Amino acid sequence: MKPSELRAKDLVQLNQELTDLLKAQFSLRMQIATQQLTNNSQLKKTRRDIARVRTIMAQKATGK
Numbered sequence: 001m002k003p004s005e006l007r008a009k010d011l012v013q014l015n016q017e018l019t020d021l022l023k024a025q026f027s028l029r030m031q032i033a034t035q036q037l038t039n040n041s042q043l044k045k046t047r048r049d050i051a052r053v054r055t056i057m058a059q060k061a062t063g064k
Helices: 003-007 011-033 041-062
Strands: none
Touching (some): 003 041
């Protein structure tokens, strides 16, 4: 997800996006543990998206 798309959302939508990404990350971790995940780069992309959402939420909270 692009940062410009995330900046257009409000805090409620960002919080929902974060929840969805955390659930996806948990699912990917379980797939790795059970040897079902074939594309390990998905986990990296999800972690980075979580970081993007948290960064933009912090920026909006401080008023930047």
